[in-house]
Structure formats: C-alpha cells, structure tokens
Amino acid sequence: MPKRKCKFSVGLQKKYTCFRRGRDDFEGECMICKPGTFVSVANKGGRDLQSHVESEKHKKAIRGEASSAQLTDFFIKPCSKLEDEVTAAEGTFAFHTVKHHNSYNVMACTSGLLKTTFPDSNIARKFSSAKTKTEAIVNSVLAPDCLENVLKSIEENDVCYCGVSTDGSNHGSVKVFPIVIQYFDWKSGGLQSKIIEMQSQPNETADTILSYVKETLESKGLLKKCIAFIGDNCNTMFGGIRWDSEGRNVFAKLNNELDNKTLIGVGCPGHILNNCVHQAAETLDIDVESIIFKIYQYFHIYTVRTEQLKEYCEFVDTEYKKLLSHSKTRWLSLFPGVNRLIRVFPAVKAFFLSQNNPPTVLKRFFEHAFSEVYLLHLQSLMSMFHSYILELERENNSVVEVLKVLLCVQNVLNEHKSNNFMSLKVKSLLEEKRKEGLGAECNKFYADVNSLYDSCIEYLGKWMESMKEFSCFMWMSLSEPLEWDKVELSIKFLLDRDVSIDDVKCFDQFCNLKKFVDQYKGDDKFINLQAHQKWTKYFETSQNMCHSELLKIAQFFFAVASHDNANMEHIFSLMQSWWSKERGHLSLESLRSILLVQYNYKHFTCKEFHAYLLRNKQLLNKIRSTEKYAWARQHQKEEQSAFESDIP
Structure with a gap:
C-alpha cells in the first residue's frame, strides 16, 4: 500500500481526455459512460484509469456514442457565424449548379456526399439543400437579387440611357422571348448587357411583342431611358430595308409610344x-x-x-x-x-x-x-x-x-x-x-x-x-487622331434627339481626352482594347467635372447595341442546354430564373459569389426564410386575404 494516496492531476486529465475530476481529488469521472461513473485513482493512479478505458463497459459506451447523433448536430444557433457560413454554402452551391449547367437532381446527392466526405466539418454536417431547396433559392432569391442589382446599379450610377432588344425562340409549342437591355456604366466595367425578363407569348405579331416590351420597360422604370430598339431584320421588327417609322412593325409602334419620337433602330449585321x-x-x-x-x-x-x-x-x-x-x-x-x-x-x-x-x-x-x-x-x-x-x-x-x-x-x-x-x-x-x-x-x-x-x-x-447614320461617332473608337470637327457632328446628332450637350464644356473635356489618348500612342495593349474598355479606362482616371459631357455622349452611344444576335444567340444556346430532352420538365419560371442568374451574374466565379453572399446579410436571411418556397408564399397570401376580408 502506498504511503500516500494518488490524486487526479492535470497531467492525468491531459492524458485521459475522456475523464474529468470526480467528487474529490482522488477519483475521476468518465464522461463517456453513464453519468455518475467514478473511477478511484487513489491506489494505482493512471493505471486505474487505463484499466477502465480497456474495460468492455467503456468500449461499449464508445460504440454507442459514435452511432448516435447529438441534438446539437441538427440545430444551428440563430444569428451565429456558423449559421451564416452554412447558408452561404447552400446559396453558393445553388449558384454553382446553375453556372456549370448541372441538374438540380445532382444536389440530392451532393448534400449527403458533403456530410460523408467532410465529417469533421460543422458546415458540411449541417449543410442541407437538395433539389427542391436549391430550385427555390435560385427562383425566389438569386434571380430577384440579380435583377434588383441591375436596376439599382442603373439608378445609383446615374445611367441615363439604355437600348432594348428581343427575339423569339421556339421550344415545341412554346414561344419564348427574352428581353435584354444594354447600357454603359463605367463604374461596373463599361458596356453592360443584362436580361430583365423572359416570358412566353401566344404569337409573334408586332402588337404582342410591343405590348410585352413596353410593359416590361414600364414595370422596371426604363421606358423613358430607352433610346434604341434592336432586333433581327424581319418585317415584324422593322418593316423592311428602310426602317419604317410610320408602319405597323414593332420599331414604329414603340417609337410612337415614346414622347420624343427619336427611337434609334438597329438591325442584325451578321444576318x-x-x-x-x-x-x-x-x-x-x-x-x-x-x-x-x-x-x-x-x-x-x-x-x-x-x-x-x-x-x-x-x-x-x-x-x-x-x-x-x-x-x-x-x-x-x-x-x-x-x-x-x-x-x-x-x-x-x-x-x-x-x-x-x-x-x-x-x-x-x-x-x-x-x-x-x-x-x-x-x-x-x-x-x-x-x-x-x-x-x-x-x-x-x-x-x-x-x-x-x-x-x-x-x-x-x-x-x-x-x-x-x-x-x-x-x-x-x-x-x-x-x-x-x-x-x-x-x-x-x-x-x-x-x-x-x-x-x-x-x-x-x-x-x-x-447603319451609316452612326458614322458621325467613328471617332469614339479612339483608334484615330481626335478632331473636334468630328465630335461636333456627334453633338449635333444628339441635339436633334433632345440630348442636351454643353459644347463649351465638352470642348475643354475633349482636350483632356485628347491628352489621355496621346499618352497611349504606340501602346498595342491599349489600341487592341474595345471602344467601351478605352472609355472606361478614361473615366476611371478623370474626375467627374472633367468628363460630364463626354459621359453623356458615351452613355447614349453605348446604349445603342451593335446588333442583337451575339447576345440573343448566347441566351438561346443557354436555353437549349437547359431545356433539353433530359430536362424537358423544367418549368418556364425555373428556366427564366436560371438564365437571369447565369447571364446577369456571368462576371462572378463561384468563389467570388460565396464571398458576395457572406457580405450580404439580407440575402442570407432570404435564403434561410421559408418564404422562398411557393407554398409558403401562397399560404401567406391566403392569410393576408383572410385578414383583409375580416376587416369591416
């Protein structure tokens, strides 16, 4: 018998992590076995704890703990960092599915696969987003967000002009018309092309297309900013070789709807x-x-x-x-x-x-x-x-x-x-x-x-x-020596369309532009840039007072799309890749949301989108909310209508 009793020391606790101090200094409590399982260390010290660890009772308790999940595994503390990270992961995987043309069915497997392959990750264990939830996130959260960002960017960055284009594509008996706007926003990287709507129409007559385009622009607050209509060269759109501004085509009808009657028409040069x-x-x-x-x-x-x-x-x-x-x-x-x-x-x-x-x-x-x-x-x-x-x-x-x-x-x-x-x-x-x-x-x-x-x-x-009416803007390619006489022709073109340009201010700004262009003489990298990229570079290096009039010219000019086919063919290609025979049951609403996210957020990589979500608390809350599901929104409408009917 030892001269003095052994104690449950800090060293023993570090070595046997499943034990903690018992009722006194001479025993340890096993946290794996049933509550109240105390092991005395008074006689043999660490060997007493080792004997318990090797016992069948302790091993059976370990096996039981491994096969059962704790209650905390199924719940996340609200408003915690972990909750945001899990939600951001679910939103990013929804974006990743759309960006890389994956089927929503893939997410049913992905959700379980993450738990299996990353068992030590709290985010992976709590990740839960299969087909239905992923589709709801895209339809009700990401698609409205990307459209809202487009309209917000136009408003906040004082974009004054935009052009609109549309074309039809058949999917069986369904005729789908995307509506794309183009505008110039140097703060967002220059020339922007975004989808703002995509719906099916019962036919492709001029009246039907006009009504659809007009209602869409009005609902988005863009009708007064619209200065150009771009379409293919068919008679329905323009009425023939000479754009007929008095006929029964879409261009003529939309021109009559605008107060200034100066709508610009652009056909398809590739066609x-x-x-x-x-x-x-x-x-x-x-x-x-x-x-x-x-x-x-x-x-x-x-x-x-x-x-x-x-x-x-x-x-x-x-x-x-x-x-x-x-x-x-x-x-x-x-x-x-x-x-x-x-x-x-x-x-x-x-x-x-x-x-x-x-x-x-x-x-x-x-x-x-x-x-x-x-x-x-x-x-x-x-x-x-x-x-x-x-x-x-x-x-x-x-x-x-x-x-x-x-x-x-x-x-x-x-x-x-x-x-x-x-x-x-x-x-x-x-x-x-x-x-x-x-x-x-x-x-x-x-x-x-x-x-x-x-x-x-x-x-x-x-x-x-x-197309020759745009020859007065040839100087805007910034690839030739700049001359004020050519700029004056552009100003006259704009004045005829009620675009006010102060030519006195514009001349001073033109001189600054000329100095900017001259410093890049012989620079092949600058010369090979597209026109909108050169102008973006200029606006980034100058102050607002030094380019206010030139910015008006650039916003008007770049709002006129060169043709609709490059954008429309890209959209139709995306549409066909999603609306294939294997995915024939995809609803028009889901397809619309997918194309909005895929086309309008094409500048995002998946990693960048994850960072974007983590910065946006409001978007994370929408992803977490049950309101993203159609049944929840319907239930909310029914409750609202019932409440209103009870009001005397």
Missing part, C-alpha cells in the same frame, strides 16, 4: 452578311445550297452508302470526312458544308458517277465540267465573309466597331470586283478547261463571277444605309 452570301450563291448556274443538302441527306443515315464512300476515299487516296449539311437560319453553315465537300470531292464525284441510278440532280452536278470550279470560288468568297462575321460576333462590340467591319467587307468586295479576283487554284482549273476546248464555258464562268460580286455589293449597300 445581313449571311444573307449577302446566300443572295450571291443564287446568281450561279449551280444551286450549291441544294447540292450540299442533298448529298448530306443521301449519306447521313445510310451506313452501307457511307462505307462505300469510305472505300472510294481510300481508292483516290483521300482521308474520309463526314459530310455536313447547312440551314438558311444558321449563319454561314454553308461554308463548312462546302469546305467538307471540297476535301472529299474526288471520292464523292467518283461514287455518284459509278452508281446505276443516282439522284438526277446530283448526277448532273458531278457531270458538270465546272462543278468543282464553282465550289472552289464560292469557298474563297465565304471564307472572307466567315472571318468578318466572327469579328461581328465578338461580345460587347460597339456600333462603330460593327460599322468598320461592314465597310471593310464592302471595300474588299469592290476590290475583288475591280480585279475580277479568283484564287490561283480556280485560275489553274480554268486554264485546263480552256485547253480542253471549253473557252466559251470559261467566259461564262467569268461573267458569273462578276454577277456574283455585283449581287453582293448591291445587297450589302442597301442594308448598310441604316
């Missing part, structure tokens, strides 16, 4: 270039569009025919490539179709001429001595158009940048015509045809080429007339 090529192709003796389509149809679902074509490719030592089709509604889809046919032309020609009963149209085409020559010339023309359309489709182009592209196309076509341009390969084939005694046919081809260029130049000239 113009696309139609220009189709118009030119129709002047040729050979219907190339029809040939491309028929060849594609002949092979695309027939395995036997395709395998035979592959054999012909091997025979003529040509690599097989799948033939492509085209559609008149898809811009320059004819170009890749012609490209692909030329690559396998010898094999395809040999295949059809060897068949017993090939389609008559295709047989005539391949028997035509100049079929390959026509294809090669059309390819060279379309390659030029294709490169310019890619420039037009660049995001956030201004009107002057688009006008420059159209003028370049016009100049190139005039040069081609004056020099009767043909590629060296075409000229080589023509020389061979002349040696074969086909001189008359070669002369006919030269005449066709000349007619093709005439058709392109005439069509382009007609449709460019409506």
Whole structure:
C-alpha cells in the first residue's frame, strides 16, 4: 500500500481526455459512460484509469456514442457565424449548379456526399439543400437579387440611357422571348448587357411583342431611358430595308409610344452578311445550297452508302470526312458544308458517277465540267465573309466597331470586283478547261463571277444605309487622331434627339481626352482594347467635372447595341442546354430564373459569389426564410386575404 494516496492531476486529465475530476481529488469521472461513473485513482493512479478505458463497459459506451447523433448536430444557433457560413454554402452551391449547367437532381446527392466526405466539418454536417431547396433559392432569391442589382446599379450610377432588344425562340409549342437591355456604366466595367425578363407569348405579331416590351420597360422604370430598339431584320421588327417609322412593325409602334419620337433602330449585321452570301450563291448556274443538302441527306443515315464512300476515299487516296449539311437560319453553315465537300470531292464525284441510278440532280452536278470550279470560288468568297462575321460576333462590340467591319467587307468586295479576283487554284482549273476546248464555258464562268460580286455589293449597300447614320461617332473608337470637327457632328446628332450637350464644356473635356489618348500612342495593349474598355479606362482616371459631357455622349452611344444576335444567340444556346430532352420538365419560371442568374451574374466565379453572399446579410436571411418556397408564399397570401376580408 502506498504511503500516500494518488490524486487526479492535470497531467492525468491531459492524458485521459475522456475523464474529468470526480467528487474529490482522488477519483475521476468518465464522461463517456453513464453519468455518475467514478473511477478511484487513489491506489494505482493512471493505471486505474487505463484499466477502465480497456474495460468492455467503456468500449461499449464508445460504440454507442459514435452511432448516435447529438441534438446539437441538427440545430444551428440563430444569428451565429456558423449559421451564416452554412447558408452561404447552400446559396453558393445553388449558384454553382446553375453556372456549370448541372441538374438540380445532382444536389440530392451532393448534400449527403458533403456530410460523408467532410465529417469533421460543422458546415458540411449541417449543410442541407437538395433539389427542391436549391430550385427555390435560385427562383425566389438569386434571380430577384440579380435583377434588383441591375436596376439599382442603373439608378445609383446615374445611367441615363439604355437600348432594348428581343427575339423569339421556339421550344415545341412554346414561344419564348427574352428581353435584354444594354447600357454603359463605367463604374461596373463599361458596356453592360443584362436580361430583365423572359416570358412566353401566344404569337409573334408586332402588337404582342410591343405590348410585352413596353410593359416590361414600364414595370422596371426604363421606358423613358430607352433610346434604341434592336432586333433581327424581319418585317415584324422593322418593316423592311428602310426602317419604317410610320408602319405597323414593332420599331414604329414603340417609337410612337415614346414622347420624343427619336427611337434609334438597329438591325442584325451578321444576318445581313449571311444573307449577302446566300443572295450571291443564287446568281450561279449551280444551286450549291441544294447540292450540299442533298448529298448530306443521301449519306447521313445510310451506313452501307457511307462505307462505300469510305472505300472510294481510300481508292483516290483521300482521308474520309463526314459530310455536313447547312440551314438558311444558321449563319454561314454553308461554308463548312462546302469546305467538307471540297476535301472529299474526288471520292464523292467518283461514287455518284459509278452508281446505276443516282439522284438526277446530283448526277448532273458531278457531270458538270465546272462543278468543282464553282465550289472552289464560292469557298474563297465565304471564307472572307466567315472571318468578318466572327469579328461581328465578338461580345460587347460597339456600333462603330460593327460599322468598320461592314465597310471593310464592302471595300474588299469592290476590290475583288475591280480585279475580277479568283484564287490561283480556280485560275489553274480554268486554264485546263480552256485547253480542253471549253473557252466559251470559261467566259461564262467569268461573267458569273462578276454577277456574283455585283449581287453582293448591291445587297450589302442597301442594308448598310441604316447603319451609316452612326458614322458621325467613328471617332469614339479612339483608334484615330481626335478632331473636334468630328465630335461636333456627334453633338449635333444628339441635339436633334433632345440630348442636351454643353459644347463649351465638352470642348475643354475633349482636350483632356485628347491628352489621355496621346499618352497611349504606340501602346498595342491599349489600341487592341474595345471602344467601351478605352472609355472606361478614361473615366476611371478623370474626375467627374472633367468628363460630364463626354459621359453623356458615351452613355447614349453605348446604349445603342451593335446588333442583337451575339447576345440573343448566347441566351438561346443557354436555353437549349437547359431545356433539353433530359430536362424537358423544367418549368418556364425555373428556366427564366436560371438564365437571369447565369447571364446577369456571368462576371462572378463561384468563389467570388460565396464571398458576395457572406457580405450580404439580407440575402442570407432570404435564403434561410421559408418564404422562398411557393407554398409558403401562397399560404401567406391566403392569410393576408383572410385578414383583409375580416376587416369591416
């Protein structure tokens, strides 16, 4: 027996963390076993505690504790830091799901997976957001927030002007019309393009579209700020080549609704270039569009025919490539179709001429001595158009940048015509045809080429007339030496549209702008910036008093979208990726919310959005609230109506 008793010391508590001091200094209480389980340490000290830890009773208690969750695991202390972090995580995962095109069904798995893979994380253990909750967060919290931020930014940053565009897309029997506004806000990074509404409409008449656009702009407080309408070139939108401001189209009707009657109309330049090529192709003796389509149809679902074509490719030592089709509604889809046919032309020609009963149209085409020559010339023309359309489709182009592209196309076509341009390969084939005694046919081809260029130049000239009114703003690209005379033309343009510009102040500000631009002479990085980026850079470095009049000009000019297709095609692509066969049950309300979040918050990364949520307590409270669910809002409405009916 020891001379003195052992005590439950601090050292023993550190070594055996499941014990705490018992009823006196000579015993410890086990916190894992049932309450009141005391172990005496008076005789053997630490060995007494070790014996208890190794006992079957203690091991059974440990197994029981591991399999049971504590009550605190299911509740979070209100208004705590942990509650905000969990809510921010749920909101961020909802945003992450939308941004990366994931299905809401994924969240049913994700919620449980986080608990399993991160068991030591309090946030992961308390994270609870499956399909229904994630959809409710997007529909009722994130989508309204992004729309509210757009309108708030316009109001707080004194944005005076905006342009509006819309177009329709079919999903089965549903006709969906997104409405997009464009405005210039240098404090937010320059030119902004945002969706403010997306609804289905029963038809696409001018009256229906007008009513929809007008009501949307009025409800958002933007009707008086609207100075431009942008749409495709169909008669419903503009009434023909010359924008008809007195007709029954959407542009004319919306113009009549505005008090100042100075609405600017902008069509789709990409559509113009696309139609220009189709118009030119129709002047040729050979219907190339029809040939491309028929060849594609002949092979695309027939395995036997395709395998035979592959054999012909091997025979003529040509690599097989799948033939492509085209559609008149898809811009320059004819170009890749012609490209692909030329690559396998010898094999395809040999295949059809060897068949017993090939389609008559295709047989005539391949028997035509100049079929390959026509294809090669059309390819060279379309390659030029294709490169310019890619420039037009660049995001956030201004009107002057688009006008420059159209003028370049016009100049190139005039040069081609004056020099009767043909590629060296075409000229080589023509020389061979002349040696074969086909001189008359070669002369006919030269005449066709000349007619093709005439058709392109005439069509382009007609449709460019409506864009030429913006030539007075060419100086705003800041890529050429600045001259005050050119700025004066812009001021006159704006004064005619009731935009007040103080030309005295503007001249002083122009001098400051000129100094700013001069310091970047020879700076390729600045020169290659888009126009709105150059202006944003200028406004960031100058004071408000030094740019007040120039800011009015910039806000008006950049509110006029260069065309609607770049934005609309992006939105329609997003729409198709969500409204696929696998997600056919997605409601229009959910799709609208998804596109609002995905398009209007495209500048956010998922990490940045998480930080944004943590800073926004009001948004976190909305995510936590049950009001985000449709049933809760409906219940609240019923209670409100019942309360109002009880009031005498």
